[in-house]
Amino acid sequence: MKGLVLAGIFFLLAPITLATSLFSLELLGKFDARLPKSTLVSASSFIDSPKSGVRVYASLPGNLPGISGEAIASDARPYILEAYMQRYNSPLAPYAERIVKTADTYALDYKLITAIAQQESNLCKKIPPSTFNCWGWGIHSEGTLGFDSFDQGIEIVSKGLREEYLDKGYATPDEIMAKYTPLSPGSWADGVNKFLSDMEQQ
Template sequence: MGFFLGVAVRRPSFFVRPKSDCTNMLKRLTVLIVSALIFILSAGEISAAVSVADSSATLKKSQVNSDYRVRVLRAYLSKHNSPLAEYAGYFVETADKYNIDWRLVPAISGVESTFGKRIPANSFNAYGWANGAYKFKSWEDSIEIVTKALREKYIDRGAPSIAKIARRYAPPSSTWAGNVKFFMRKIEPLPVAFTLEG
Protein backbone atom coordinates (compact mmCIF):
# COMPACT_ATOMS: atom_id res chain seq x y z
CA MET A 1 0.00 0.00 0.00
CA GLY A 2 2.95 2.24 0.30
CA PHE A 3 2.83 2.79 -3.44
CA PHE A 4 -0.56 4.44 -3.27
CA LEU A 5 0.23 6.39 -0.22
CA GLY A 6 3.62 7.58 -1.44
CA VAL A 7 5.51 5.86 1.30
CA ALA A 8 8.62 4.10 0.17
CA VAL A 9 8.68 0.43 0.88
CA ARG A 10 12.05 -0.93 1.67
CA ARG A 11 12.81 -4.26 0.06
CA PRO A 12 15.08 -6.81 1.66
CA SER A 13 18.70 -6.55 0.52
CA PHE A 14 18.80 -10.03 -1.02
CA PHE A 15 16.73 -8.75 -4.03
CA VAL A 16 19.08 -5.87 -4.84
CA ARG A 17 22.81 -6.31 -5.36
CA PRO A 18 25.15 -3.54 -4.43
CA LYS A 19 26.87 -1.81 -7.34
CA SER A 20 30.30 -3.21 -6.39
CA ASP A 21 29.00 -6.81 -6.75
CA CYS A 22 27.76 -6.08 -10.30
CA THR A 23 31.12 -4.57 -11.23
CA ASN A 24 32.96 -7.62 -9.90
CA MET A 25 30.67 -9.95 -11.81
CA LEU A 26 31.26 -8.00 -15.04
CA LYS A 27 35.02 -8.19 -14.52
CA ARG A 28 34.84 -11.95 -13.96
CA LEU A 29 32.67 -12.44 -17.02
CA THR A 30 35.07 -10.37 -19.14
CA VAL A 31 38.07 -12.40 -17.93
CA LEU A 32 36.20 -15.64 -18.67
CA ILE A 33 35.29 -14.54 -22.21
CA VAL A 34 38.81 -13.31 -22.98
CA SER A 35 40.31 -16.55 -21.63
CA ALA A 36 37.95 -18.63 -23.75
CA LEU A 37 38.84 -16.62 -26.86
CA ILE A 38 42.57 -17.00 -26.22
CA PHE A 39 42.16 -20.74 -25.76
CA ILE A 40 40.13 -21.12 -28.95
CA LEU A 41 42.51 -18.98 -31.01
CA SER A 42 45.65 -20.69 -29.69
CA ALA A 43 44.26 -24.11 -30.58
CA GLY A 44 43.89 -22.89 -34.16
CA GLU A 45 47.51 -21.69 -34.17
CA ILE A 46 48.75 -25.08 -32.99
CA SER A 47 46.97 -26.92 -35.78
CA ALA A 48 48.22 -24.34 -38.27
CA ALA A 49 51.79 -24.85 -37.01
CA VAL A 50 51.49 -28.61 -37.60
CA SER A 51 50.22 -27.93 -41.10
CA VAL A 52 53.10 -25.55 -41.83
CA ALA A 53 55.67 -27.96 -40.39
CA ASP A 54 54.38 -30.77 -42.61
CA SER A 55 54.67 -28.70 -45.77
CA SER A 56 57.99 -27.05 -44.85
CA ALA A 57 59.92 -30.27 -45.28
CA THR A 58 59.18 -30.29 -49.00
CA LEU A 59 60.14 -26.64 -49.41
CA LYS A 60 63.71 -26.89 -48.07
CA LYS A 61 65.38 -26.39 -51.47
CA SER A 62 63.34 -23.27 -52.29
CA GLN A 63 64.00 -21.84 -48.83
CA VAL A 64 67.75 -22.15 -49.37
CA ASN A 65 67.43 -20.23 -52.63
CA SER A 66 65.54 -17.42 -50.88
CA ASP A 67 68.09 -17.29 -48.05
CA TYR A 68 69.77 -13.88 -47.88
CA ARG A 69 73.16 -15.62 -47.73
CA VAL A 70 72.55 -17.10 -51.18
CA ARG A 71 71.74 -13.67 -52.60
CA VAL A 72 74.81 -12.12 -50.94
CA LEU A 73 77.15 -14.88 -52.13
CA ARG A 74 75.70 -14.97 -55.66
CA ALA A 75 76.08 -11.20 -55.99
CA TYR A 76 79.67 -11.30 -54.71
CA LEU A 77 80.72 -14.16 -57.00
CA SER A 78 78.94 -12.56 -59.97
CA LYS A 79 80.82 -9.32 -59.33
CA HIS A 80 84.02 -11.33 -59.78
CA ASN A 81 82.73 -13.12 -62.92
CA SER A 82 83.06 -16.44 -61.11
CA PRO A 83 81.74 -19.66 -62.67
CA LEU A 84 80.73 -20.55 -59.10
CA ALA A 85 78.07 -17.79 -58.87
CA GLU A 86 75.23 -20.06 -59.95
CA TYR A 87 76.20 -22.52 -57.18
CA ALA A 88 75.76 -20.01 -54.34
CA GLY A 89 72.72 -21.92 -53.06
CA TYR A 90 74.67 -25.16 -53.04
CA PHE A 91 77.54 -23.56 -51.10
CA VAL A 92 75.10 -22.38 -48.41
CA GLU A 93 73.13 -25.63 -48.29
CA THR A 94 76.28 -27.75 -48.00
CA ALA A 95 77.81 -25.48 -45.36
CA ASP A 96 74.62 -25.81 -43.31
CA LYS A 97 74.67 -29.59 -43.80
CA TYR A 98 78.19 -29.83 -42.34
CA ASN A 99 77.77 -26.97 -39.85
CA ILE A 100 80.52 -24.68 -41.06
CA ASP A 101 80.55 -20.98 -41.93
CA TRP A 102 78.91 -20.53 -45.35
CA ARG A 103 81.64 -18.10 -46.43
CA LEU A 104 84.59 -20.43 -45.77
CA VAL A 105 84.64 -22.63 -48.90
CA PRO A 106 83.92 -19.75 -51.32
CA ALA A 107 86.67 -17.72 -49.60
CA ILE A 108 89.11 -20.60 -50.05
CA SER A 109 88.22 -20.62 -53.75
CA GLY A 110 89.04 -16.92 -53.84
CA VAL A 111 92.49 -17.53 -52.39
CA GLU A 112 93.29 -20.63 -54.42
CA SER A 113 91.82 -19.83 -57.86
CA THR A 114 90.31 -16.33 -57.96
CA PHE A 115 86.87 -17.90 -57.37
CA GLY A 116 87.26 -20.73 -59.88
CA LYS A 117 88.62 -18.67 -62.76
CA ARG A 118 92.17 -20.05 -62.65
CA ILE A 119 91.95 -23.83 -62.42
CA PRO A 120 93.30 -26.81 -64.38
CA ALA A 121 91.02 -27.51 -67.36
CA ASN A 122 87.84 -29.45 -66.51
CA SER A 123 89.01 -30.09 -62.95
CA PHE A 124 86.34 -28.11 -61.07
CA ASN A 125 89.12 -27.67 -58.50
CA ALA A 126 88.77 -24.09 -57.31
CA TYR A 127 90.22 -24.91 -53.89
CA GLY A 128 93.80 -26.01 -54.62
CA TRP A 129 92.75 -29.48 -53.46
CA ALA A 130 95.73 -31.89 -53.58
CA ASN A 131 97.86 -28.95 -54.77
CA GLY A 132 95.47 -28.52 -57.71
CA ALA A 133 96.01 -32.05 -59.03
CA TYR A 134 92.63 -33.45 -57.97
CA LYS A 135 89.82 -33.56 -60.56
CA PHE A 136 86.24 -33.35 -59.34
CA LYS A 137 83.24 -34.54 -61.38
CA SER A 138 81.34 -31.23 -61.17
CA TRP A 139 81.10 -28.00 -59.20
CA GLU A 140 78.54 -29.61 -56.90
CA ASP A 141 80.88 -32.57 -56.35
CA SER A 142 83.76 -30.24 -55.50
CA ILE A 143 81.68 -28.18 -53.06
CA GLU A 144 80.39 -31.33 -51.32
CA ILE A 145 83.79 -33.05 -51.04
CA VAL A 146 85.73 -29.99 -49.86
CA THR A 147 83.06 -28.90 -47.35
CA LYS A 148 82.71 -32.41 -45.94
CA ALA A 149 86.50 -32.81 -45.69
CA LEU A 150 86.87 -29.47 -43.92
CA ARG A 151 84.37 -30.65 -41.31
CA GLU A 152 85.56 -34.25 -40.90
CA LYS A 153 89.30 -34.08 -41.58
CA TYR A 154 90.12 -30.61 -40.27
CA ILE A 155 87.59 -29.17 -37.82
CA ASP A 156 86.61 -32.46 -36.15
CA ARG A 157 90.28 -33.46 -35.90
CA GLY A 158 91.59 -30.52 -33.94
CA ALA A 159 91.63 -27.62 -36.41
CA PRO A 160 88.57 -25.58 -35.38
CA SER A 161 89.92 -22.19 -36.49
CA ILE A 162 91.01 -20.82 -39.85
CA ALA A 163 94.59 -20.43 -38.58
CA LYS A 164 94.70 -24.10 -37.56
CA ILE A 165 93.10 -25.21 -40.83
CA ALA A 166 95.79 -23.22 -42.68
CA ARG A 167 98.60 -25.20 -41.01
CA ARG A 168 97.28 -28.40 -42.60
CA TYR A 169 95.58 -27.06 -45.74
CA ALA A 170 98.29 -24.73 -47.02
CA PRO A 171 101.60 -25.27 -45.24
CA PRO A 172 103.95 -23.43 -45.00
CA SER A 173 101.98 -20.35 -46.14
CA SER A 174 101.91 -17.56 -43.59
CA THR A 175 99.33 -15.57 -45.58
CA TRP A 176 96.68 -18.18 -46.44
CA ALA A 177 94.59 -17.79 -43.25
CA GLY A 178 94.65 -14.00 -43.47
CA ASN A 179 93.61 -14.11 -47.13
CA VAL A 180 90.74 -16.52 -46.39
CA LYS A 181 89.53 -14.21 -43.61
CA PHE A 182 89.85 -11.23 -45.98
CA PHE A 183 87.57 -12.86 -48.56
CA MET A 184 85.13 -14.02 -45.88
CA ARG A 185 84.78 -10.40 -44.70
CA LYS A 186 84.37 -9.20 -48.28
CA ILE A 187 81.61 -11.74 -48.95
CA GLU A 188 79.73 -10.69 -45.80
CA PRO A 189 81.26 -8.42 -43.17
CA LEU A 190 80.38 -10.61 -40.19
CA PRO A 191 82.99 -11.27 -37.52
CA VAL A 192 85.54 -13.90 -38.52
CA ALA A 193 86.97 -14.21 -35.00
CA PHE A 194 85.29 -17.54 -34.35
CA THR A 195 86.00 -21.20 -34.15
CA LEU A 196 84.27 -23.72 -36.34
CA GLU A 197 83.64 -26.24 -33.58
CA GLY A 198 80.12 -27.48 -33.34
Protein backbone atom coordinates in the same frame (compact mmCIF):
# COMPACT_ATOMS: atom_id res chain seq x y z
CA MET B 1 54.60 32.52 -65.72
CA LYS B 2 53.52 28.99 -64.89
CA GLY B 3 52.82 30.03 -61.29
CA LEU B 4 50.52 32.83 -62.46
CA VAL B 5 48.57 30.44 -64.68
CA LEU B 6 48.11 27.97 -61.80
CA ALA B 7 47.04 30.74 -59.43
CA GLY B 8 44.55 32.02 -62.01
CA ILE B 9 43.06 28.55 -62.48
CA PHE B 10 42.77 28.11 -58.70
CA PHE B 11 41.00 31.43 -58.15
CA LEU B 12 38.66 30.67 -61.05
CA LEU B 13 37.74 27.09 -60.05
CA ALA B 14 37.64 27.47 -56.24
CA PRO B 15 34.60 29.85 -56.16
CA ILE B 16 32.76 27.74 -58.77
CA THR B 17 33.34 24.56 -56.73
CA LEU B 18 32.27 26.26 -53.49
CA ALA B 19 29.12 27.69 -55.08
CA THR B 20 28.18 24.31 -56.60
CA SER B 21 28.58 22.59 -53.21
CA LEU B 22 26.46 25.17 -51.39
CA PHE B 23 23.77 25.00 -54.08
CA SER B 24 23.65 21.18 -53.83
CA LEU B 25 23.28 21.26 -50.04
CA GLU B 26 20.54 23.90 -50.28
CA LEU B 27 18.68 21.85 -52.90
CA LEU B 28 18.96 18.70 -50.79
CA GLY B 29 17.54 20.54 -47.77
CA LYS B 30 14.54 21.79 -49.77
CA PHE B 31 13.94 18.29 -51.14
CA ASP B 32 13.82 16.80 -47.59
CA ALA B 33 11.41 19.56 -46.43
CA ARG B 34 8.93 18.71 -49.24
CA LEU B 35 8.72 14.99 -48.33
CA PRO B 36 5.59 13.92 -46.43
CA LYS B 37 6.24 12.97 -42.81
CA SER B 38 5.11 9.38 -43.47
CA THR B 39 7.99 8.80 -45.88
CA LEU B 40 10.66 10.02 -43.46
CA VAL B 41 12.57 7.29 -41.68
CA SER B 42 13.40 7.59 -38.03
CA ALA B 43 16.96 7.10 -36.87
CA SER B 44 16.13 3.91 -34.97
CA SER B 45 14.36 2.23 -37.89
CA PHE B 46 17.16 3.29 -40.21
CA ILE B 47 19.68 1.44 -38.04
CA ASP B 48 17.45 -1.63 -37.83
CA SER B 49 16.70 -1.88 -41.52
CA PRO B 50 18.81 0.37 -43.72
CA LYS B 51 17.10 1.81 -46.79
CA SER B 52 18.81 2.80 -49.97
CA GLY B 53 18.94 6.46 -50.83
CA VAL B 54 20.96 9.55 -50.16
CA ARG B 55 23.13 9.30 -47.04
CA VAL B 56 25.48 12.20 -46.54
CA TYR B 57 27.17 10.65 -43.50
CA ALA B 58 27.47 6.93 -42.83
CA SER B 59 29.49 4.98 -40.31
CA LEU B 60 32.06 2.50 -41.51
CA PRO B 61 31.02 -1.14 -41.63
CA GLY B 62 32.15 -3.38 -38.78
CA ASN B 63 34.12 -5.67 -41.05
CA LEU B 64 36.37 -3.84 -43.44
CA PRO B 65 37.62 -5.76 -46.44
CA GLY B 66 41.33 -6.37 -46.35
CA ILE B 67 44.14 -8.51 -47.55
CA SER B 68 45.46 -11.07 -45.17
CA GLY B 69 48.54 -13.12 -45.69
CA GLU B 70 51.49 -14.72 -44.08
CA ALA B 71 55.05 -13.52 -44.39
CA ILE B 72 57.33 -16.37 -45.35
CA ALA B 73 60.92 -16.04 -44.27
CA SER B 74 63.45 -16.63 -47.01
CA ASP B 75 67.11 -17.45 -46.63
CA ALA B 76 69.01 -14.51 -48.10
CA ARG B 77 72.44 -16.14 -47.85
CA PRO B 78 72.43 -17.70 -51.35
CA TYR B 79 71.48 -14.35 -52.90
CA ILE B 80 74.14 -12.47 -50.93
CA LEU B 81 76.77 -15.06 -51.83
CA GLU B 82 75.75 -15.10 -55.49
CA ALA B 83 75.97 -11.29 -55.67
CA TYR B 84 79.42 -11.41 -54.07
CA MET B 85 80.70 -13.99 -56.57
CA GLN B 86 79.11 -12.18 -59.53
CA ARG B 87 81.11 -9.12 -58.53
CA TYR B 88 84.22 -11.16 -59.36
CA ASN B 89 82.70 -12.85 -62.46
CA SER B 90 83.11 -16.23 -60.78
CA PRO B 91 81.89 -19.37 -62.56
CA LEU B 92 80.83 -20.53 -59.07
CA ALA B 93 78.12 -17.83 -58.82
CA PRO B 94 75.30 -20.11 -60.09
CA TYR B 95 76.25 -22.61 -57.35
CA ALA B 96 75.70 -20.21 -54.43
CA GLU B 97 72.61 -22.03 -53.18
CA ARG B 98 74.39 -25.38 -53.42
CA ILE B 99 77.33 -24.00 -51.41
CA VAL B 100 75.02 -22.72 -48.66
CA LYS B 101 72.98 -25.94 -48.45
CA THR B 102 76.07 -28.15 -48.40
CA ALA B 103 77.69 -25.96 -45.75
CA ASP B 104 74.54 -26.31 -43.64
CA THR B 105 74.63 -30.09 -44.10
CA TYR B 106 78.15 -30.23 -42.65
CA ALA B 107 77.65 -27.40 -40.13
CA LEU B 108 80.18 -25.14 -41.84
CA ASP B 109 80.25 -21.41 -42.38
CA TYR B 110 79.35 -21.17 -46.08
CA LYS B 111 81.74 -18.24 -46.37
CA LEU B 112 84.73 -20.44 -45.45
CA ILE B 113 84.58 -22.66 -48.54
CA THR B 114 84.05 -19.53 -50.66
CA ALA B 115 86.99 -17.68 -49.10
CA ILE B 116 89.24 -20.71 -49.66
CA ALA B 117 88.15 -20.83 -53.32
CA GLN B 118 88.94 -17.13 -53.63
CA GLN B 119 92.38 -17.57 -52.08
CA GLU B 120 93.24 -20.70 -54.08
CA SER B 121 91.82 -19.91 -57.52
CA ASN B 122 90.40 -16.39 -57.59
CA LEU B 123 86.93 -17.94 -57.18
CA CYS B 124 87.50 -20.64 -59.80
CA LYS B 125 88.91 -18.42 -62.51
CA LYS B 126 92.39 -19.97 -62.30
CA ILE B 127 92.12 -23.75 -62.09
CA PRO B 128 93.64 -26.64 -64.02
CA PRO B 129 91.43 -27.34 -67.06
CA SER B 130 88.44 -29.64 -66.53
CA THR B 131 89.24 -30.30 -62.85
CA PHE B 132 86.43 -28.22 -61.28
CA ASN B 133 88.85 -27.88 -58.34
CA CYS B 134 88.56 -24.30 -57.12
CA TRP B 135 89.91 -25.04 -53.64
CA GLY B 136 93.37 -26.47 -54.31
CA TRP B 137 92.03 -29.65 -52.74
CA GLY B 138 94.32 -32.65 -53.07
CA ILE B 139 97.12 -30.84 -54.89
CA HIS B 140 100.42 -32.67 -54.54
CA SER B 141 103.63 -33.29 -56.47
CA GLU B 142 102.00 -35.91 -58.69
CA GLY B 143 99.17 -33.67 -59.82
CA THR B 144 95.87 -32.14 -58.84
CA LEU B 145 92.75 -33.93 -57.72
CA GLY B 146 89.94 -33.36 -60.20
CA PHE B 147 86.18 -33.45 -59.71
CA ASP B 148 83.49 -34.39 -62.22
CA SER B 149 81.60 -31.14 -61.59
CA PHE B 150 81.45 -28.09 -59.35
CA ASP B 151 78.64 -29.83 -57.45
CA GLN B 152 80.91 -32.76 -56.65
CA GLY B 153 83.75 -30.44 -55.68
CA ILE B 154 81.52 -28.46 -53.31
CA GLU B 155 80.34 -31.70 -51.69
CA ILE B 156 83.78 -33.31 -51.27
CA VAL B 157 85.55 -30.16 -50.06
CA SER B 158 82.76 -29.28 -47.59
CA LYS B 159 82.73 -32.80 -46.17
CA GLY B 160 86.53 -32.84 -46.04
CA LEU B 161 86.71 -29.51 -44.21
CA ARG B 162 84.27 -30.82 -41.62
CA GLU B 163 85.83 -34.26 -41.11
CA GLU B 164 89.54 -33.59 -41.65
CA TYR B 165 89.84 -30.07 -40.24
CA LEU B 166 87.05 -28.76 -38.02
CA ASP B 167 86.34 -32.09 -36.31
CA LYS B 168 90.07 -32.42 -35.59
CA GLY B 169 90.42 -29.00 -34.00
CA TYR B 170 91.51 -26.90 -37.00
CA ALA B 171 88.88 -24.20 -36.63
CA THR B 172 90.36 -20.86 -37.71
CA PRO B 173 92.01 -20.03 -41.05
CA ASP B 174 95.39 -19.90 -39.27
CA GLU B 175 94.86 -23.37 -37.80
CA ILE B 176 93.52 -24.76 -41.08
CA MET B 177 96.53 -23.33 -42.92
CA ALA B 178 98.93 -25.42 -40.80
CA LYS B 179 97.51 -28.57 -42.38
CA TYR B 180 95.99 -27.30 -45.64
CA THR B 181 99.08 -25.52 -46.90
CA PRO B 182 101.84 -25.98 -44.31
CA LEU B 183 104.52 -24.21 -46.39
CA SER B 184 102.61 -20.91 -46.40
CA PRO B 185 104.33 -18.24 -44.27
CA GLY B 186 100.92 -16.88 -43.24
CA SER B 187 99.73 -15.26 -46.45
CA TRP B 188 97.17 -18.04 -47.08
CA ALA B 189 95.38 -17.42 -43.76
CA ASP B 190 95.66 -13.65 -44.24
CA GLY B 191 93.96 -13.95 -47.64
CA VAL B 192 91.20 -16.24 -46.36
CA ASN B 193 90.56 -13.93 -43.39
CA LYS B 194 90.40 -10.91 -45.70
CA PHE B 195 87.85 -12.59 -47.98
CA LEU B 196 85.78 -13.72 -44.99
CA SER B 197 85.76 -10.11 -43.78
CA ASP B 198 84.78 -8.85 -47.25
CA MET B 199 81.81 -11.24 -47.32
CA GLU B 200 80.74 -10.16 -43.83
CA GLN B 201 80.42 -6.62 -45.14
CA GLN B 202 78.46 -7.71 -48.24
